[in-house]
Amino acid sequence: DAGITQSPRHKVTETGTPVTLRCHQTENHRYMYWYRQDPGHGLRLIHYSYGVKDTDKGEVSDGYSVSRSKTEDFLLTLESATSSQTSVYFCAISGTGSPEAFFGQGTRLTVV
Amino acid sequence: QKEVEQDPGPLSVPEGAIVSLNCTYSNSAFQYFMWYRQYSRKGPELLMYTYSSGNKEDGRFTAQVDKSSKYISLFIRDSQPSDSATYLCAMTLGTGGSYIPTFGRGTSLIVHP
Numbered sequence: 033d034a035g036i037t038q039s040p041r042h043k044v045t046e047t048g049t050p051v052t053l054r055c056h057q058t059e060n061h062r063y064m065y066w067y068r069q070d071p072g073h074g075l076r077l078i079h080y081s082y083g084v085k086d087t088d089k090g091e092v093s094d095g096y097s098v099s100r101s102k103t104e105d106f107l108l109t110l111e112s113a114t115s116s117q118t119s120v121y122f123c124a125i126s127g128t129g130s131p132e133a134f135f136g137q138g139t140r141l142t143v144v
Numbered sequence: 145q146k147e148v149e150q151d152p153g154p155l156s157v158p159e160g161a162i163v164s165l166n167c168t169y170s171n172s173a174f175q176y177f178m179w180y181r182q183y184s185r186k187g188p189e190l191l192m193y194t195y196s197s198g199n200k201e202d203g204r205f206t207a208q209v210d211k212s213s214k215y216i217s218l219f220i221r222d223s224q225p226s227d228s229a230t231y232l233c234a235m236t237l238g239t240g241g242s243y244i245p246t247f248g249r250g251t252s253l254i255v256h257p
Contacts, residue, residue: 073249074248075232075247076247090244130243131176131178131243133190133234136187138185
């Protein structure tokens with residue numbers, strides 16, 4: 033397995049609270065991605081990073097922010113969690129010039 | 145309409161059957177075509193990828209790309225119960241360093257003994 037660790041693996045939080053999910057890689061890959069996976073929608077890109085401090089929005093970025101201060105860490109923050117953000121969140125990484133993306137095990141987030 | 149369309153299934157087949165999974169897409173600029181397998185409560189894992197049109201074989205799995213029809217397929221020969229999973233197609237542009245995968249919704253496959 034590619035060296036990708038997501039934490040926490042499960043979280044229950046209340047509406048209106050901020051939440052931060054962490055993705056840590058040991059592969060030194062340049063690109064990191066955050067996706068959410070929901071029934072009927074598949075995997076949708078939230079944000080991605082193409083280097084330290086270099087990030088951009090994806091298809092469903094509203095209500096989310098990201099930061100990447102080190103190559104190995106990519107943080108996803110839900111600024112004020114809503115029930116619509118209940119989902120499974122996946123981090124993925126890929127190397128320069130490669131279409132191969134490797135995924136973490138996912139974080140199951142429930143907003144109540 | 146999503147850029148990548150994939151029938152969610154479920155597709156139920158008997159063990160030993162040949163399985164055909166398919167995706168269509170709208171963006172003719174896609175250059176790389178991938179297939180991922182996802183077991184329940186796990187992250188997707190890359191099975192194989194193809195560049196541009198043509199076929200690629202890896203064991204019991206064969207990927208086909210028809211760019212003229214904007215249609216890709218994954219064939220699984222001699223299917224096994226362990227193949228039961230969700231299969232996701234994905235595509236990337238592959239130009240200017242843009243390899244961000246765009247995914248289909250995934251097809252749930254059930255192989256029964």
